[in-house]
Amino acid sequence: MAGAFGFKGCQKIRGAQIRGLLEAKDFFLFDCDGVIWHGENAITGAAKVVNALIRRGKNVVFVTNNSTRPRENYVNKFTRLGFTDVMLDQIFSSSYCSALYLRDVVKVRGQVFVIGCEGLRMELLEAGIPCVEETDDPDATIYNCALAPDVKAVLVGHDDKLTFLKLAKASCYLRDPECLFLATDNDPFHPLSGGRILPGSGSLTAALEVASGRKATVIGKPSRFMFECISSQFRGVDPAQCLMVGDRLETDMLFGSNCGLDTMLTLTGVSQIEEAQEYRNSDLTTNHSYVPDYVVDTIADFLPAFEDMEEQND
Numbered sequence: 001m002a003g004a005f006g007f008k009g010c011q012k013i014r015g016a017q018i019r020g021l022l023e024a025k026d027f028f029l030f031d032c033d034g035v036i037w038h039g040e041n042a043i044t045g046a047a048k049v050v051n052a053l054i055r056r057g058k059n060v061v062f063v064t065n066n067s068t069r070p071r072e073n074y075v076n077k078f079t080r081l082g083f084t085d086v087m088l089d090q091i092f093s094s095s096y097c098s099a100l101y102l103r104d105v106v107k108v109r110g111q112v113f114v115i116g117c118e119g120l121r122m123e124l125l126e127a128g129i130p131c132v133e134e135t136d137d138p139d140a141t142i143y144n145c146a147l148a149p150d151v152k153a154v155l156v157g158h159d160d161k162l163t164f165l166k167l168a169k170a171s172c173y174l175r176d177p178e179c180l181f182l183a184t185d186n187d188p189f190h191p192l193s194g195g196r197i198l199p200g201s202g203s204l205t206a207a208l209e210v211a212s213g214r215k216a217t218v219i220g221k222p223s224r225f226m227f228e229c230i231s232s233q234f235r236g237v238d239p240a241q242c243l244m245v246g247d248r249l250e251t252d253m254l255f256g257s258n259c260g261l262d263t264m265l266t267l268t269g270v271s272q273i274e275e276a277q278e279y280r281n282s283d284l285t286t287n288h289s290y291v292p293d294y295v296v297d298t299i300a301d302f303l304p305a306f307e308d309m310e311e312q313n314d
């Protein structure tokens with residue numbers, strides 16, 4: 001897919017080309033982990049870029065598959081890391097969008113069984129969606145535990161306190177075909193320092209898919225639903241005016257393609273340019289949806305373009 005400037009995918013761009021892109025787009029969607037920050041550390045220059053875009057009147061939103069924190073937590077994190085003007089309504093997390101999906105699309109009537117962190121439960125409760133209480137009985141097993149009545153959905157997100165009992169309970173609830181099976185995202189893993197990895201929600205969902213014999217509906221990237229949330233909150237967004245900036249081909253770039261957005265891969269996160277070139281050279285046309293229109297080493301590559309624009313305006 002060629003971007004607005006006719007570039008073939010995987011083209012590294014900088015300077016004047018980035019400036020052209022900044023002038024042509026008015027809606028910027030940023031992935032967080034691997035683009036804006038790594039864990040608790042901002043990527044060098046990221047705050048300056050985001051602050052400059054907002055100062056120039058561009059729309060900036062953040063689309064993160066991380067389901068572990070409530071949005072307020074992100075506002076504090078952005079402030080802590082030097083992003084001066086990020087507001088709650090610019091943050092679209094897979095937990096917040098899962099709550100919107102259950103409230104506004106499913107209009108769920110009944111309880112939701114959650115496999116996930118406290119941040120996911122908080123977003124659901126904030127949206128008025130009752131969650132099945134977690135048991136703290138150390139002797140509870142699937143043979144003797146109580147199962148809640150009227151569970152109308154099972155929602156799986158990143159859960160670093162996953163237990164066999166939680167998986168077993170979810171499998172029982174999913175025996176009811178009326179009970180929806182949802183996942184906040186399908187990320188398989190998250191790289192950690194020292195070559196370690198953290199299993200993602202996708203690995204927990206896969207376990208439940210095998211146990212239940214059912215397939216989950218994924219709310220987060222690469223599904224289009226997060227863009228639908230953004231579009232309805234900003235009263236209609238023109239995909240042609242958007243640029244999706246991410247670090248992962250199979251979630252961020254595919255999300256952008258699925259929503260008809262131009263896409264930019266930054267090489268500060270999970271995916272490398274060689275992987276993107278492999279997808280581009282693939283005979284399988286479905287693989288071309290993973291190919292970014294543009295590639296930059298880091299979003300800090302935007303900074304010289306702002307300086308050019310300033311000089312031009314002086």
Ligand SMILES: O=C(O)COP(=O)(O)O
Pocket residue numbers: 031032033034063064065066067187190
């Ligand atoms: O940390 C994660 O779950 C991934 O988050 P991201 O979508 O912001 O990269």
Ligand SMILES: [Mg+2]
Pocket residue numbers: 031032033034035246247248269
């Ligand atoms: Mg990321």
